[in-house]
Amino acid sequence: xxxxxxxxxxxxxxxxxxxxxxxxxxxxxxxxxxxxxxxxxxxxxxxxxxxxxxxxxxxxxxxxxxxxxxxxxxxxxxxxxxxxxxxxxxxxxxxxxxxxxxxxxxxxxxxxxxxxxxxxxxxxxxxxxxxxxxxxxxxxxxxxxxxxxxxxxxxxxxxxxxxxxxxxxxxxxxxxxxxxxxxxxxxxxxxxxxxxxxxxxxxxxxxxxxxxxxxxxxxxxxxxxxxxxxxxxxxxxxxxxxxxxxxxxxxxxxxxxxxxxxxxxxxxxxxxxxxxxxxxxxxxxxxxxxxxxxxxxxxxxxxxxxxxxxxxxxxxxxxxxxxxxxxxxxxxxxxxxxxxxxxxxxxxxxxxxxxxxxxxxxxxxxxxxxxxxxxxxxxxxx
Ligand code: 5AD
Ligand code: FES
Numbered sequence: 001x002x003x004x005x006x007x008x009x010x011x012x013x014x015x016x017x018x019x020x021x022x023x024x025x026x027x028x029x030x031x032x033x034x035x036x037x038x039x040x041x042x043x044x045x046x047x048x049x050x051x052x053x054x055x056x057x058x059x060x061x062x063x064x065x066x067x068x069x070x071x072x073x074x075x076x077x078x079x080x081x082x083x084x085x086x087x088x089x090x091x092x093x094x095x096x097x098x099x100x101x102x103x104x105x106x107x108x109x110x111x112x113x114x115x116x117x118x119x120x121x122x123x124x125x126x127x128x129x130x131x132x133x134x135x136x137x138x139x140x141x142x143x144x145x146x147x148x149x150x151x152x153x154x155x156x157x158x159x160x161x162x163x164x165x166x167x168x169x170x171x172x173x174x175x176x177x178x179x180x181x182x183x184x185x186x187x188x189x190x191x192x193x194x195x196x197x198x199x200x201x202x203x204x205x206x207x208x209x210x211x212x213x214x215x216x217x218x219x220x221x222x223x224x225x226x227x228x229x230x231x232x233x234x235x236x237x238x239x240x241x242x243x244x245x246x247x248x249x250x251x252x253x254x255x256x257x258x259x260x261x262x263x264x265x266x267x268x269x270x271x272x273x274x275x276x277x278x279x280x281x282x283x284x285x286x287x288x289x290x291x292x293x294x295x296x297x298x299x300x301x302x303x304x305x306x307x308x309x310x311x312x313x314x315x316x317x318x319x320x321x322x323x324x325x326x327x328x329x330x331x332x333x334x335x336x337x338x339x340x341x342x343x344x345x346x347x348x349x350x351x352x353x354x355x356x357x358x359x360x361x362x363x364x365x366x367x368x369x370x371x372x373x374x375x376x377x378x379x380x381x382x
Contacts, residue, residue, distance in 0.1 A: 003027035004035060010265045011042045015225070018218055025214045028258050036258070043261035043293030046268045051295045053339045056271065056346030057330065058107045058140065059100035059301040059323075062310035063088040067113025069144070070179045071167075073209060075240035075311045076113050082242055086306045087117060090126055096301045096323070097130050101137065103327040104343040108134075109163065109298065111142040118143065120150050124157035131158035138345045140202075145186060148193045155197050162194045163202035165233055168209070169223035170216040177209060191227055200348050202231030202271075207259050208251020209237035217259065221266060230348035231296075232263055232270050235277030238313035253282045257292040264293030269349045271296050279317050286330075287337050296346065297334070299326040 006024040064087040070078045097108050140161035174184035194201045236251030273296040274289025300318045307319040331341050
């Protein structure tokens with residue numbers, strides 16, 4: 001079958017022509033169990049060649065569910081009037097990071113809706129306080145589309161990474177998923193700006209979202225190749241009852257694993273999480289994600305009282321757990337498949353940040369400004 005030839009070629013070359021990629025994607029439902037396992041094996045090998053069996057952790061703090069946006073798939077959209085809205089205080093956020101630090105986490109992801117209350121001043125204050133308390137930790141922001149000036153301020157305050165999924169690289173699909181006032185160009189432009197400023201950036205998309213076609217995925221891969229993100233987050237679309245897509249089918253485990261594996265073959269050095277959404281649609285979703293090439297997991301550090309209110313989709317796991325439980329749970333899950341979670345920042349391999357006045361990027365020659373390398377001594381914390 002041609003699909004297997006394309007898989008071997010992708011494994012060898014790290015890319016495929018558009019036509020071949022489309023053919024492979026369209027053939028995915030016809031792959032046998034053995035063929036799928038073969039694809040996952042190749043992806044897993046690519047991942048272990050760069051990262052070994054180390055799994056990086058990102059402590060997720062969902063600090064506000066207020067959102068001015070109205071994305072049609074998302075449970076915290078503006079029009080969801082039934083949702084209890086919350087926002088954590090600075091002190092509450094810092095106590096999450098302190099707790100996470102004690103659990104061995106060395107990256108904190110501040111994620112929230114696009115909340116007008118979050119002035120640049122507040123974000124910068126929180127970021128710099130976290131960096132001051134935990135200088136060996138990275139701070140990642142995931143707070144949506146902002147101006148270049150705001151991004152620059154966050155970077156200067158000490159945030160080094162930014163997650164902003166592009167959601168889809170097909171303009172028609174983008175407008176199907178989003179309200180009129182949002183534009184794909186603007187979102188993509190934010191990603192380019194973030195990269196220029198010097199952030200390690202994360203893009204990504206949902207698998208099986210309403211209106212998505214095989215051709216949409218091809219565009220996603222092309223866009224990602226052009227952008228060159230350091231992190232790529234994908235997870236299945238899961239319907240939320242209070243959205244226009246309430247009755248749509250969820251993305252499948254098989255599709256998500258297939259695209260995770262393809263991403264790993266395309267982007268051997270990228271930090272790719274096995275997402276909570278994947279853990280939601282299958283009890284061992286995150287383990288299977290790692291076995292298909294993912295190398296990051298994001299345990300939830302949000303305070304118990306607000307977890308059930310940060311519901312982007314129905315059925316989300318861990319809403320009744322505490323930070324320590326999630327951390328331990330993930331440690332033993334990874335252990336069960338022969339991987340180990342490590343207490344390390346887990347930067348993009350070879351990423352040296354932004355030397356003064358120079359554009360950020362990969363610079364294998366430079367020893368100055370060296371951040372965290374995969375090869376550094378890492379403490380196992382399973
Ligand atoms: N199902 C799965 N993922 C979702 N996201 C938002 N809503 C859903 C949903 N219903 C994803 C989006 C967003 C990220 C934070 O969560 O891709 O960028
Ligand atoms: Fe939260 Fe398993 S990761 S309980």
